[in-house]
Amino acid sequence: MTDRPKTAPGQKSRNRQVAEQPDLTTILSSKVVGQPNVINVIIPYVEMFQAGLSPENRPVGVFLLLGPTGTGKTRTVEALAEVLHGSSKNLLKVDCGEFQMEHEVAKLIGAPPGYLGHRETQPMLSQQKLASVTSERSGLSLVLFDEIEKAAPSMTRLLLGVLDRGVLRLGDNSTVNFEKSLVFLTSNLGAKEMMREINPDFGFQSATTGASREDVSDKLQSIALMAVRKKFSPEFVNRIDHVITYQPLNAESFAAITDHEIASLQNHVNTRLGTRCFNIEVPFETRQWLIERGTSAEYGARELKRTIHKNLTQPLATMVAKNQVEPGTRVRVEVGKDRESLELRSTGPGETSAPAHPTVLLVDDNRDLLQFLQRLMAESGWELLAAENASEARKIVAKRKPNAALLDYMLPDGNGVELAQQLRGMMPKLPIIMMTGSVLGPEEEAICEEHDFPVLRKPFLATDVMNQIRARITAKTKTGR
Numbered sequence: 062m063t064d065r066p067k068t069a070p071g072q073k074s075r076n077r078q079v080a081e082q083p084d085l086t087t088i089l090s091s092k093v094v095g096q097p098n099v100i101n102v103i104i105p106y107v108e109m110f111q112a113g114l115s116p117e118n119r120p121v122g123v124f125l126l127l128g129p130t131g132t133g134k135t136r137t138v139e140a141l142a143e144v145l146h147g148s149s150k151n152l153l154k155v156d157c158g159e160f161q162m163e164h165e166v167a168k169l170i171g172a173p174p175g176y177l178g179h180r181e182t183q184p185m186l187s188q189q190k191l192a193s194v195t196s197e198r199s200g201l202s203l204v205l206f207d208e209i210e211k212a213a214p215s216m217t218r219l220l221l222g223v224l225d226r227g228v229l230r231l232g233d234n235s236t237v238n239f240e241k242s243l244v245f246l247t248s249n250l251g252a253k254e255m256m257r258e259i260n261p262d263f264g265f266q267s268a269t270t271g272a273s274r275e276d277v278s279d280k281l282q283s284i285a286l287m288a289v290r291k292k293f294s295p296e297f298v299n300r301i302d303h304v305i306t307y308q309p310l311n312a313e314s315f316a317a318i319t320d321h322e323i324a325s326l327q328n329h330v331n332t333r334l335g336t337r338c339f340n341i342e343v344p345f346e347t348r349q350w351l352i353e354r355g356t357s358a359e360y361g362a363r364e365l366k367r368t369i370h371k372n373l374t375q376p377l378a379t380m381v382a383k384n385q386v387e388p389g390t391r392v393r394v395e396v397g398k399d400r401e402s403l404e405l406r407s408t409g410p411g412e413t414s415a416p417a418h419p420t421v422l423l424v425d426d427n428r429d430l431l432q433f434l435q436r437l438m439a440e441s442g443w444e445l446l447a448a449e450n451a452s453e454a455r456k457i458v459a460k461r462k463p464n465a466a467l468l469d470y471m472l473p474d475g476n477g478v479e480l481a482q483q484l485r486g487m488m489p490k491l492p493i494i495m496m497t498g499s500v501l502g503p504e505e506e507a508i509c510e511e512h513d514f515p516v517l518r519k520p521f522l523a524t525d526v527m528n529q530i531r532a533r534i535t536a537k538t539k540t541g542r
Contacts, residue, residue: 085144092140093133094321095314098278099126102303103141106243110201119227120239121201123300125209126247127285128307129255131361134247138205141243145203146196153194154205155185157212166215171232186229188237195241202242209246210292217297224300246301251288255281259309282306310361312531313441315352318362320417320442322369323348330377339386341377342393344415345464347403349534350396372403380405418442419464419534424454424480425496426473434467437523449473451480458487465530470497478505481514492533496521 086104106122115121126134139149160166171184191202223229229237258280285306323343331338355368380386391408423434426449435445446463448454450473468477481493498519509516
């Protein structure tokens with residue numbers, strides 16, 4: 062019988078801490094929406110620092126974040142600060158727009174001895190300030206140079222030593238060590254060219270909007286790298302670990318950002334009002350209204366927060382100030398009849414809650430498919446109403462009023478095209494998508510085209526289903542009920 066190796070004192074507690082450590086990728090993914098590739102690049106450097114294996118005599122990692130405005134470049138660094146330190150304020154941020162003139166760069170390192178104001182000029186980058194943005198949770202400091210392309214050329218020359226050796230020499234000849242820092246540079250270089258690639262105005266390319274996300278991603282990366290090489294010297298670019306290009310946000314990303322902003326508003330109400338707090342109920346249609354007015358391909362999600370503040374936060378504050386909201390009640394936010402504004406009202410005690418996510422009717426006698434799509438939609442917070450025949454589907458629509466319907470062509474008591482026409486008679490604006498593994502007849506193809514029933518050919522990817530439903534619901538929201 063062999064003896065078991067003895068566990069060193071404190072080893073069990075350290076093992077327990079490692080086992081209980083939350084997954085950084087999962088947490089950061091919930092805060093940064095629509096950019097999984099970015100997270101997958103950054104997290105390994107954080108884990109390398111936590112393991113004590115980061116390189117010596119240079120920063121832990123150096124990243125140049127590029128992409129169209131409103132895609133989450135600055136938000137990524139703020140979210141990482143929240144994950145590592147518990148607050149987005151644990152971040153040393155340098156707004157490079159303030160250093161467009163050569164002499165202004167001296168503010169970063171302080172004036173050298175002999176210059177007027179030497180003692181009064183405190184450097185923006187110092188060892189004390191690096192230490193001030195760390196926390197008990199993590200000793201890794203985050204440094205952000207925002208919009209680096211706006212800075213004077215002398216700033217990039219100043220940063221060469223930081224990016225290469227992890228050391229910055231200040232005006233008083235003292236040094237700042239960046240070995241325990243992640244350095245982020247953000248830029249809008251190539252943004253105009255990227256937008257032309259995403260939304261071409263004319264020509265052959267404008268007809269090829271169906272390009273896959275992977276193809277678009279590769280083209281944007283190529284545009285970004287070309288813009289970087291034109292702007293910065295080779296020795297500066299060579300010191301960057303990763304040039305990361307942010308992708309334009311899709312409908313799923315906008316929906317997730319809207320949910321996050323509304324949840325943050327609810328948490329703010331709970332925190333600030335205490336016992337006087339109330340519940341904010343924002344139905345699915347209202348969320349789509351906010352997305353429509355708060356987002357665009359050109360500006361991304363930047364306008365969304367302002368839209369929510371103007372149409373939701375401010376009217377709520379007015380109601381609270383006028384004592385129009387009782388503590389513990391529900392305030393429902395609905396789209397006005399003119400669809401140009403939102404209406405807020407306190408709900409009655411017996412009034413049922415309105416769902417915050419879409420409800421989808423799926424009609425198919427394939428139970429495996431029903432169960433699969435039910436799990437898929439539940440992960441996105443959607444509700445699936447399942448029916449195995451046309452008769453059940455009509456009863457469900459009469460009672461529940463779904464936001465969209467997904468119908469199989471071959472049904473036990475009829476066909477999906479006939480059912481689609483019947484459901485449109487019950488709900489004239491209901492978005493309906495057909496599914497089929499066979500070829501539709503000419504008459505049925507004509508009906509689908511006339512009534513705008515897009516057809517999904519089996520087999521199809523799960524993402525195809527979700528994207529089709531999102532696209533149809535979004536189109537319905539924009540045109541109104």
